[in-house]
Amino acid sequence: MPLTLAEVKNHNSKKFCWVIIKNNVYDVTEFLDEHPGGAAAILKYAGRDATAAYEPIHPPGALKHLPPSKHLGPLDETSAKTVSDAQANRVKTKDDIRSEIAHKYKPPLYRILSLPEMEVVARRVMTHKALAYYSSSADDQTAYFENARAFSRFFFRARVLRPVSRCDPSTHILGFPSSIPVLACGTGLARLGHPDGEANITRGCHARGAIQMVSSNASLSYEQIMAAAAPGQTIFFQLYKDARDEVAERRVHDVEALGYKAIFLTVDAIVPGKREFDIRSPWYLEEQERGGPLEYVEEQTGTPDGNLLGTAGALISGTDQDMTWEKTIPWLRRVTKLPIVVKGIECDALLAKEAGVDGILISNHGGTAFPPMEILYRLRMQHPECFNGMEVYIDGGITRGSDVVKALCLGATAVGLGRPFLYAQAAYGAKGVEKILEILDNEILSCMRHIGVTSVAELNPSLVERVDWEPYYRARL
Ligand code: HEM
Numbered sequence: 001m002p003l004t005l006a007e008v009k010n011h012n013s014k015k016f017c018w019v020i021i022k023n024n025v026y027d028v029t030e031f032l033d034e035h036p037g038g039a040a041a042i043l044k045y046a047g048r049d050a051t052a053a054y055e056p057i058h059p060p061g062a063l064k065h066l067p068p069s070k071h072l073g074p075l076d077e078t079s080a081k082t083v084s085d086a087q088a089n090r091v092k093t094k095d096d097i098r099s100e101i102a103h104k105y106k107p108p109l110y111r112i113l114s115l116p117e118m119e120v121v122a123r124r125v126m127t128h129k130a131l132a133y134y135s136s137s138a139d140d141q142t143a144y145f146e147n148a149r150a151f152s153r154f155f156f157r158a159r160v161l162r163p164v165s166r167c168d169p170s171t172h173i174l175g176f177p178s179s180i181p182v183l184a185c186g187t188g189l190a191r192l193g194h195p196d197g198e199a200n201i202t203r204g205c206h207a208r209g210a211i212q213m214v215s216s217n218a219s220l221s222y223e224q225i226m227a228a229a230a231p232g233q234t235i236f237f238q239l240y241k242d243a244r245d246e247v248a249e250r251r252v253h254d255v256e257a258l259g260y261k262a263i264f265l266t267v268d269a270i271v272p273g274k275r276e277f278d279i280r281s282p283w284y285l286e287e288q289e290r291g292g293p294l295e296y297v298e299e300q301t302g303t304p305d306g307n308l309l310g311t312a313g314a315l316i317s318g319t320d321q322d323m324t325w326e327k328t329i330p331w332l333r334r335v336t337k338l339p340i341v342v343k344g345i346e347c348d349a350l351l352a353k354e355a356g357v358d359g360i361l362i363s364n365h366g367g368t369a370f371p372p373m374e375i376l377y378r379l380r381m382q383h384p385e386c387f388n389g390m391e392v393y394i395d396g397g398i399t400r401g402s403d404v405v406k407a408l409c410l411g412a413t414a415v416g417l418g419r420p421f422l423y424a425q426a427a428y429g430a431k432g433v434e435k436i437l438e439i440l441d442n443e444i445l446s447c448m449r450h451i452g453v454t455s456v457a458e459l460n461p462s463l464v465e466r467v468d469w470e471p472y473y474r475a476r477l
């Protein structure tokens with residue numbers, strides 16, 4: 001029996017909390033305290049339509065977490081019409097209006113010359129929530145800045161008078177051909193930046209022959225992303241392992257059946273980092289709408305109005321915190337035939353090799369962790385054996401083709417980029433993704449020619465040198 005808007009409105013409290021999502025009604029009373037985004041986020045919409053807030057941050061499958069008995073059914077026709085009329089006439093927030101105007105006046109795509117420039121445009125056009133999630137980083141952002149800066153300590157030792165007119169940056173990643181030694185790393189919630197979300201990255205990667213890694217926290221379903229792929233397109237999957245083995249196993253089977261070609265198991269983000277810009281974002285937006293700060297009430301500690309995890313923290317709240325080399329890698333080997341890469345290695349490359357994984361992605365999730373480029377350098381110098389029988393990748397702070405080439409000289413098979421893909425799709429959709437891959441391709445080719453090589457196989461440690469002095473910090477726009 002369809003429900004009316006009046007019935008939903010009657011359930012607008014913590015004790016009886018119903019919400020409408022896409023004209024269907026859900027009883028979320030018992031779910032409030034389990035909600036990864038905090039109870040307060042849902043309570044704001046108690047007894048009314050939550051679609052606009054819900055849609056960009058929850059993949060279609062999220063409602064499966066509510067038991068069938070809590071799916072109360074559709075709204076009746078009149079109520080559904082009232083809700084969609086209200087949505088169409090929704091008063092835009094100040095931030096929405098700012099973002100729309102910024103989009104209108106962004107430069108034409110052909111005028112974007114570099115990834116840092118793409119970031120500047122994205123920062124202008126994105127909503128504050130997207131900006132806070134995409135650009136925030138942990139604590140004092142030391143790792144964020146140092147990851148990028150590390151590349152400037154490596155200089156090329158260029159060779160000249162070598163024929164370079166024919167030059168090819170293509171390679172293989174886990175045996176799959178890629179036009180460029182660059183992976184689009186798994187990042188959550190692409191739809192916060194653009195309605196087509198992760199599908200933008202899928203389409204852009206296809207257009208340039210690059211490989212995408214899809215996040216466990218994608219904002220489209222894994223099926224929808226595969227549906228956006230071209231036949232035969234290679235897509236990898238990033239796994240946040242759920243604390244419940246059976247749930248994690250189901251997810252791995254699902255993505256394997258859908259045609260994902262490798263599993264990148266993330267091991268360095270089992271607890272949330274403290275990303276204060278992200279955590280503060282809802283307060284900022286609330287004050288902006290209100291036109292001023294909250295009236296001061298009383299001293300309070302704890303988390304009176306909800307979640308102090310931010311978007312990033314809430315997304316990983318169910319992750320297994322007790323994974324081990326002895327238990328988790330054999331478990332994953334048992335549940336999948338796909339190649340396994342451990343994502344988030346800092347000091348444990350040798351253990352990963354012993355565990356027999358197919359690859360490691362040297363990466364950090366912020367804080368004051370060592371820059372991946374420095375780890376790669378030390379691994380190359382101290383344990384060159386790690387590069388045999390196991391592929392090594394790095395990510396973090398890469399924005400230039402020369403960064404990519406430096407990492408390849410030290411033995412990386414490929415590098416990953418996270419934020420640049422989010423920014424590109426937020427600013428220009430799939431074409432933006434295509435554009436940054438085009439820029440990287442040109443920069444990599446130019447760099448390879450400048451140092452006298454014509455294929456990635458020729459890149460080797462003799463072509464770069466690390467210095468101990470601190471070079472002038474590279475220009476950031
Ligand atoms: C059923 C009704 C639901 C409603 C109305 C709802 C609403 C919301 C809202 C408004 C936020 C944004 C919080 C903010 O901006 O500070 C949010 C965040 C979140 N929700 Fe839900 N949610 C619902 C169900 C679910 C379910 C079933 C899941 C998955 C188990 C889920 C997972 C999350 C996560 C991980 C976040 C954090 C992302 C963020 O803060 O932006 N939600 N939710």
Ligand SMILES: Cc1cc2nc3c(=O)[nH]c(=O)nc-3n(C[C@H](O)[C@H](O)[C@H](O)COP(=O)(O)O)c2cc1C
Binds near residue numbers: 135238266396
């Ligand atoms: C907004 C954002 C979301 C991310 N989401 C995930 C994720 O869901 N899973 C994951 O393993 N890593 C995630 N990462 C980390 C990336 O996969 C990658 O390691 C990192 O972005 C590389 O650094 P870069 O952004 O400087 O290129 C995320 C990073 C950002 C910035």
